[in-house]
Amino acid sequence: MPVPSSAPTEHQLLRDTVRHKIHAAIMDGTLEPGERLNDDELIAWLGVSRTPIREALSQLARAGLIEMAPNRYTRVTTPKAEEVVEAMQTLGVLFGGVVRLAVPRLTASTRKKILAQLDRTITELDAHDVPAVNHDALSVFGLYVDACGNENLQRVCRDTTDGLAFRLRLPNLDELIDWDQLTTDFRRLRDATESGDNVAAELATEAIHLLPGEKQHRPG
Structure with missing residues (x-):
C-alpha cells in the first residue's frame, strides 16, 4: 500500500x-485586545486567500488569542479581571512541572541566563512595572521550558501558554494579586534555581501562580 507522506x-x-x-x-x-479582524483586510495585509486565514484564526482561537462567534465577529481576545486567577493557576500547573524537570538539567550558561532574566523580572516587580513583568515573566518560564527535556510538555506549553499569559495583560494586574508576595516568590524561585533545588523551585513557581496548598511547605 502507498505510504502516506508526513511532509x-x-x-x-x-x-x-x-x-x-x-x-x-x-x-x-x-x-x-478587542480589535475586530476583517477577512478582506487580512487578505490585503497577508496577501493570501481566505482559506488559510480562516484556518489560522481557528487555531489562534483554540489557543485563546482570538474570540470567534459565527456571523457576528472575529476579534482579538480581551483580557478580563475575572480570568486572572484561573489563567495563572493553569500556567502554574504547567510551569511547576517544567521547572522541576529543568532545574537539575541546567548547564552553567543556561542557569546564568535564567538568573539574569529572573533578576530583571524582580527589578520590574519592585518598580511595579506591570507591562514589563507581563512580558519578562513569561520569557523566563520559556527558558525553563526550553531546558526541561520533555518534548511532550514543551509542545503543550508552546501551544497554550501565550493564550493564557495574554489573559494577564491587564494594566491593573498589581491590584488584582498580592504584588509583594509575588515578588517574594520570584526571589524564592531565583534562590532555588541558583542552588539547584528543583523541588523548592517547583513550589515557588506554584506559589507565583496562586496554586493553593503550597504555604504549608514554607519554612518557618
Missing part, C-alpha cells in the same frame, strides 16, 4: 505562516 503541504505551510504573523501582531500589540 507538510504547501497549504499547511501557508496556514502556519499566516498564523505566526497574526500571532506575532497580537503579542506585540499591533493588533490590540
Whole structure:
C-alpha cells in the first residue's frame, strides 16, 4: 500500500505562516485586545486567500488569542479581571512541572541566563512595572521550558501558554494579586534555581501562580 507522506503541504505551510504573523501582531500589540479582524483586510495585509486565514484564526482561537462567534465577529481576545486567577493557576500547573524537570538539567550558561532574566523580572516587580513583568515573566518560564527535556510538555506549553499569559495583560494586574508576595516568590524561585533545588523551585513557581496548598511547605 502507498505510504502516506508526513511532509507538510504547501497549504499547511501557508496556514502556519499566516498564523505566526497574526500571532506575532497580537503579542506585540499591533493588533490590540478587542480589535475586530476583517477577512478582506487580512487578505490585503497577508496577501493570501481566505482559506488559510480562516484556518489560522481557528487555531489562534483554540489557543485563546482570538474570540470567534459565527456571523457576528472575529476579534482579538480581551483580557478580563475575572480570568486572572484561573489563567495563572493553569500556567502554574504547567510551569511547576517544567521547572522541576529543568532545574537539575541546567548547564552553567543556561542557569546564568535564567538568573539574569529572573533578576530583571524582580527589578520590574519592585518598580511595579506591570507591562514589563507581563512580558519578562513569561520569557523566563520559556527558558525553563526550553531546558526541561520533555518534548511532550514543551509542545503543550508552546501551544497554550501565550493564550493564557495574554489573559494577564491587564494594566491593573498589581491590584488584582498580592504584588509583594509575588515578588517574594520570584526571589524564592531565583534562590532555588541558583542552588539547584528543583523541588523548592517547583513550589515557588506554584506559589507565583496562586496554586493553593503550597504555604504549608514554607519554612518557618
